Amino acid sequence: MFLSNNSTYPIGLDISDLSLKLVQLNKIRGKIKIQALSKLNLPRGIISNGEIKNKPELLKAIKKIIAAPLYGKVSSEEVVACLPESKTFIKLIEVQKSPNALADIIGGEIEKHVPMALDEIYYDWQVIEDLTDKFSVLIGAAPKEIVNQYTLLLDEAKLSPAALEIEPVAFCRCLLNEEAPNSKQITFGAKAKIGAGLNYGIIDIGANHTCMIFYSANTILFTVSMPISGEEITAKISEVLKLTAEQSEKAKIICGLNEDKASGVIKEILDGTVKNLIQKIKEALAFYENYFARRGPINKILLCGGGANISNLDKILSRELALEVSLSDALTNVNEDKDKFNRVFLEKHSLSLKAAELDAKNKEKNLSIEQNSSVTFTTAIGLALRGIFIDEL
Numbered sequence: 001m002f003l004s005n006n007s008t009y010p011i012g013l014d015i016s017d018l019s020l021k022l023v024q025l026n027k028i029r030g031k032i033k034i035q036a037l038s039k040l041n042l043p044r045g046i047i048s049n050g051e052i053k054n055k056p057e058l059l060k061a062i063k064k065i066i067a068a069p070l071y072g073k074v075s076s077e078e079v080v081a082c083l084p085e086s087k088t089f090i091k092l093i094e095v096q097k098s099p100n101a102l103a104d105i106i107g108g109e110i111e112k113h114v115p116m117a118l119d120e121i122y123y124d125w126q127v128i129e130d131l132t133d134k135f136s137v138l139i140g141a142a143p144k145e146i147v148n149q150y151t152l153l154l155d156e157a158k159l160s161p162a163a164l165e166i167e168p169v170a171f172c173r174c175l176l177n178e179e180a181p182n183s184k185q186i187t188f189g190a191k192a193k194i195g196a197g198l199n200y201g202i203i204d205i206g207a208n209h210t211c212m213i214f215y216s217a218n219t220i221l222f223t224v225s226m227p228i229s230g231e232e233i234t235a236k237i238s239e240v241l242k243l244t245a246e247q248s249e250k251a252k253i254i255c256g257l258n259e260d261k262a263s264g265v266i267k268e269i270l271d272g273t274v275k276n277l278i279q280k281i282k283e284a285l286a287f288y289e290n291y292f293a294r295r296g297p298i299n300k301i302l303l304c305g306g307g308a309n310i311s312n313l314d315k316i317l318s319r320e321l322a323l324e325v326s327l328s329d330a331l332t333n334v335n336e337d338k339d340k341f342n343r344v345f346l347e348k349h350s351l352s353l354k355a356a357e358l359d360a361k362n363k364e365k366n367l368s369i370e371q372n373s374s375v376t377f378t379t380a381i382g383l384a385l386r387g388i389f390i391d392e393l
Helices: 055-067 102-113 144-156 167-175 230-241 245-255 262-291 313-321 338-345 374-392
Strands: 011-015 019-028 031-041 078-083 089-096 121-130 134-143 160-166 199-205 210-216 219-226 300-304 324-327 346-352 366-372
Touching: 011 055, 011 374, 019 055, 019 374, 031 055, 031 338, 031 374, 055 144, 078 144, 078 167, 078 374, 089 102, 102 121, 102 134, 121 144, 134 144, 134 160, 144 160, 160 167, 160 374, 167 199, 167 210, 167 219, 167 300, 167 374, 199 262, 210 262, 219 262, 230 245, 230 262, 245 262, 245 346, 245 366, 262 313, 300 313, 300 374, 313 324, 338 346, 338 366, 338 374
Parallel strands: 011 078, 078 160, 199 300, 300 324
Antiparallel strands: 011 019, 019 031, 089 134, 089 219, 121 134, 199 210, 210 219, 346 366
C-alpha cells in the first residue's frame, strides 16, 4: 500500500490586475511545506482596478496555472482567493454596549465607517476586545458586485471557493510570526493586554496602488491607501528618459534608488515619488499615534509587493521615518528555504544603456541584477496558510 503525500489543503490564488500567483501548502511531520507554486503574467485589460473585464481570457489563465504550475502539482479543487484591496474595507471600531443585539448595533455602525450603502455590501465582524463599556470590533466589507464577480469566476473555473478574503488579512498571516496559531499568546476579552508584542506597519507597493496596514496585538487596526504605484514609477521613468515600458521597468528594478547605478539618474527621477510616499506614511503614522496611542508606538515597518524590491528603498524610509524598515520575508510561517525555489523566485534583469540620459557619465554599458521575487508571493502564501492555520486551532 502506498501512502500519498498530496495535500488536501485549499490552493491560495492571488488574482491581481497584471498577474496570477498560486501556492498550495501541505503539512508533513509538523512542518509546513510548499507542494505547488506558480505565477503567470496577465495582459493588460483582463482585470482593471480589481474589476474583471475579460472573463474568458482570465478563465483560460486560471486553468493554465492550475494545470501546469512551475513547481509541484496541484491536488485540490478548493481555493482561497483574495478580493482586490482597493475594493474592500477593514477597520477596528469601538461600539458602545447596549441592551440591543450586538449584530444590530454593528449593522448601524458599519454605515458610519464604510463608504457604501449597507444593501450594496457583504460584511463580517469579529469582537476583538470586551471592555467595560464597549467592544472593539474588527469589521470587513466588500461590494456585492465584486464578490459576486469573483465567486462566479471560480465557479466557472470548476473551483470550489473555501473563502474569499480581504487581502490585508492574507498579508499579515503570511508575514507575521504572531499570526501562527502556536505564537498567539495574547488573550482578548476582559484580561486583554494591549501593547503586548510588536506593532507593525506593513506597506504593500503594488502595480496599481500602495496600501499600508497597521497591526497590533494580533489584529489589523486599519488600512490606508496611498496614490503611489509601481506602474506610475515606471511611467515616469519612461516619460523622462524616452524609454519603452519594458526598458523603464528594468531600469527601475536594476537601478532603483542606488546613486551608483546609471550615475544616479533613476534615483533623481524617483526622488519626488519617494518624498510623496514618505509624507503619506508620516500622515498615517500620525493618525495611528492620535487614535491608538494606548497600544504603544509602531516598532517595525515591513515592505512587500513588487515595488518593495526597489534598491535602497528600505534604507531611505528607515532614515526618514526613524523606524526599522525592512523587506518582508514571505516564508516567515513556511518551513522552506528560498533557494529551493530559485527556478520560480529568482528573476534576472539586464538593460543596455543606449538612452543618452542613462549613458552619460556611465562607464558601464550594460546593467544587470538577480533578484529574489518571493515577496511578490505574499498574498498567495497568506491565502494558502488559511486552511492550515484553521486546522491547527
